[in-house]
Amino acid sequence: MFELVKSGGLLMIPILLCSVIALAISIERFWTLRKSKVAPSHLVGEVWSLVQKSELTAEKLAKFRASSALGQIIVTGLNNSKHGREVMKESIQETASKVIHEMERFLNPLGTVAVVTPLLGLLGTVVGMIKVFTEIMIQGTGNANVLAGGISEALITTAAGLSVAIPALIMHRYFLRRVDFLVVEMEQEAIKLVEVVHGDREVDFE
Numbered sequence: 001m002f003e004l005v006k007s008g009g010l011l012m013i014p015i016l017l018c019s020v021i022a023l024a025i026s027i028e029r030f031w032t033l034r035k036s037k038v039a040p041s042h043l044v045g046e047v048w049s050l051v052q053k054s055e056l057t058a059e060k061l062a063k064f065r066a067s068s069a070l071g072q073i074i075v076t077g078l079n080n081s082k083h084g085r086e087v088m089k090e091s092i093q094e095t096a097s098k099v100i101h102e103m104e105r106f107l108n109p110l111g112t113v114a115v116v117t118p119l120l121g122l123l124g125t126v127v128g129m130i131k132v133f134t135e136i137m138i139q140g141t142g143n144a145n146v147l148a149g150g151i152s153e154a155l156i157t158t159a160a161g162l163s164v165a166i167p168a169l170i171m172h173r174y175f176l177r178r179v180d181f182l183v184v185e186m187e188q189e190a191i192k193l194v195e196v197v198h199g200d201r202e203v204d205f206e
Contacts, residue, residue: 009153011124015160022113022168025106029175039070039185069099070186085198092190103179114169121161128154
């Protein structure tokens, strides 16, 4: 493996660095964007049950806020519920914007890796071919080993760049869709909260 990397030339270093970054971001986002962490099921129902029993203390509110992204939204909504439906909705939307920004953390760097690594591979191809043609100018076409080395360097960097870029692009798209899914889940739960606080109908928390 080391020989393969070595034969790819200096451009293999940034390509390998990009692969480490993409892997680290993917693992971190997989862990962070779990539904149980972002939008736990039945959280709104649990909070509203405590409200009805007059058992929702400041300590419990702080616990809910710290527990999940949805918890932050719910607590903000409850804190502003006494100011009316519109103020409550606006406060929820403002907090949701901050939460979504946090959920999209590191996705831009992951997308950058997906775009940059094929270009690094292409640059490696160009460098390798330049070496090939330089050797042809100096030695002619008689030294097959030198020519093969330059072509090998070109092909290895291209393959390495694509091998990093393709999974990075897939992960980037996946996490964007994951964020969209979780945002929809939180929107639905926030609507339930607004309706049960200011609405005139019962809400099913199941």
